[in-house]
Amino acid sequence: MASKTRKVLQPQYVGRFQCTGSACEDSCCVGWHVAIDKETYRIYRDCPDMELRLKMGKKVTRNRSTASDTDYAKIKLNDDGGCPFLDQDRMCSVQRKLGEQFLSVTCTTYPRISTTVNGSLEKTLTFSCPEAARLALLNPARMEFDEIEEDNHVRNFINRDPLDTEDKKVAHKPQKYFWELRIFIITLLQDRSYPIWQRLVILGFFCARLSELENGGRVHEIPQAINTYQKRVAEGMYREELQTVPNNLLIQMELLTELISQRMFAGVNHKGFMDCFAEFSSGINHTEEAMVEKLIEGYDSAYTKYYQPFMEQHEHVLENYIVNSIFKNLFPFSGEKNIFDNYAMLIIHYAMIKMLLIGISGFHKENFAIDHVLKTIQSFTKVIEHENTYLAAVFKFIKDNDLNNMPYMAALIKN
Numbered sequence: 149m150a151s152k153t154r155k156v157l158q159p160q161y162v163g164r165f166q167c168t169g170s171a172c173e174d175s176c177c178v179g180w181h182v183a184i185d186k187e188t189y190r191i192y193r194d195c196p197d198m199e200l201r202l203k204m205g206k207k208v209t210r211n212r213s214t215a216s217d218t219d220y221a222k223i224k225l226n227d228d229g230g231c232p233f234l235d236q237d238r239m240c241s242v243q244r245k246l247g248e249q250f251l252s253v254t255c256t257t258y259p260r261i262s263t264t265v266n267g268s269l270e271k272t273l274t275f276s277c278p279e280a281a282r283l284a285l286l287n288p289a290r291m292e293f294d295e296i297e298e299d300n301h302v303r304n305f306i307n308r309d310p311l312d313t314e315d316k317k318v319a320h321k322p323q324k325y326f327w328e329l330r331i332f333i334i335t336l337l338q339d340r341s342y343p344i345w346q347r348l349v350i351l352g353f354f355c356a357r358l359s360e361l362e363n364g365g366r367v368h369e370i371p372q373a374i375n376t377y378q379k380r381v382a383e384g385m386y387r388e389e390l391q392t393v394p395n396n397l398l399i400q401m402e403l404l405t406e407l408i409s410q411r412m413f414a415g416v417n418h419k420g421f422m423d424c425f426a427e428f429s430s431g432i433n434h435t436e437e438a439m440v441e442k443l444i445e446g447y448d449s450a451y452t453k454y455y456q457p458f459m460e461q462h463e464h465v466l467e468n469y470i471v472n473s474i475f476k477n478l479f480p481f482s483g484e485k486n487i488f489d490n491y492a493m494l495i496i497h498y499a500m501i502k503m504l505l506i507g508i509s510g511f512h513k514e515n516f517a518i519d520h521v522l523k524t525i526q527s528f529t530k531v532i533e534h535e536n537t538y539l540a541a542v543f544k545f546i547k548d549n550d551l552n553n554m555p556y557m558a559a560l561i562k563n
């Protein structure tokens with residue numbers, strides 16, 4: 149008889165997640181596209197509650213051009229950006245009146261994001277949800293993972309193609325060694341005998357080596373490469389070389405402000421992110437007339453006086469952010485064809501968050517606190533990480549300008 153449950157691998161914080169509902173400071177029912185899957189759209193046409201059926205008829209509209217079974221229709225938001233099904237208590241009237249089974253896949257599953265590896269389900273939460281960000285980022289302990297049993301009826305939002313390390317198609321590809329790579333990479337990123345910037349630079353060296361082996365048709369040497377890096381990291385053999393990594397604040401300021409400005413020009417209606425960007429600008433003394441040298445001075449001063457002393461006590465926040473991203477995106481196979489390009493996109497995310505936080509620390513000075521860090525990462529995730537079109541443009545910019553190389557990435561990482 150078929151099992152009624154299935155195994156799910158997930159970070160431990162996922163099991164502790166509870167939506168905060170009407171108390172949520174940045175509800176997922178406000179301010180962004182709510183996709184309705186085909187099955188739910190069909191059910192809403194015959195909704196048993198007449199008042200809701202009338203509203204669904206007006207407010208749930210088909211995607212004529214780009215419809216897919218998971219993104220078949222959408223909810224037309226109110227002028228204030230809120231979902232029209234939110235009631236006066238800021239709770240979902242569909243769920244309250246009809247129950248969870250009448251919610252769409254998006255509304256049921258958010259902030260959970262699922263993938264499958266070798267046919268097994270994996271689940272993480274996106275940090276665009278403030279409660280998910282709090283649970284994962286504030287835990288000073290290293291992120292740990294559990295394999296739990298889940299009822300087969302639980303709905304999941306699978307956001308990418310499955311990864312199968314035993315598939316013949318990857319027999320001569322790095323994906324064959326996914327598990328060995330994942331375990332080494334997460335162990336490296338949780339090795340607190342190195343500051344986070346050094347872990348990220350070592351990861352860059354390693355990803356460059358993986359791309360070299362892949363491009364050279366020597367994928368079978370990956371297990372040996374992992375052993376070599378494990379040994380060198382354990383014996384501290386990179387420490388001397390890491391001390392010679394130069395910082396280049398001009399590159400950071402020029403590239404990262406350009407990338408964030410591109411996102412702002414594309415239109416941001418998220419108050420939290422706008423606040424963060426305004427505090428960042430003010431924190432580095434940005435004015436229309438300010439020369440880049442003046443900005444770098446403000447940026448470097450904020451880093452030295454406020455950001456670095458604070459983050460030295462809270463580096464686990466950035467570690468948890470990166471480890472969650474590595475696990476969620478099946479890194480180093482997280483979307484781009486080339487492994488080093490996936491590394492470059494990971495560093496771009498990290499560097500943009502770091503730059504914003506440095507400016508914001510300069511704005512709040514001694515009062516710079518963990519809530520500022522949480523708000524920045526949460527609103528950054530909502531405004532940047534869910535914007536695939538923007539991220540594709542960022543990647544093209546990096547490629548077209550030949551910025552996807554180790555010296556450039558190191559310049560973005562080190563302050």
Ligand code: SF4
Binds near residue numbers: 258280
């Ligand atoms: S963002 Fe998270 S905590 Fe807030 S309403 Fe949505 S699921 Fe709940």
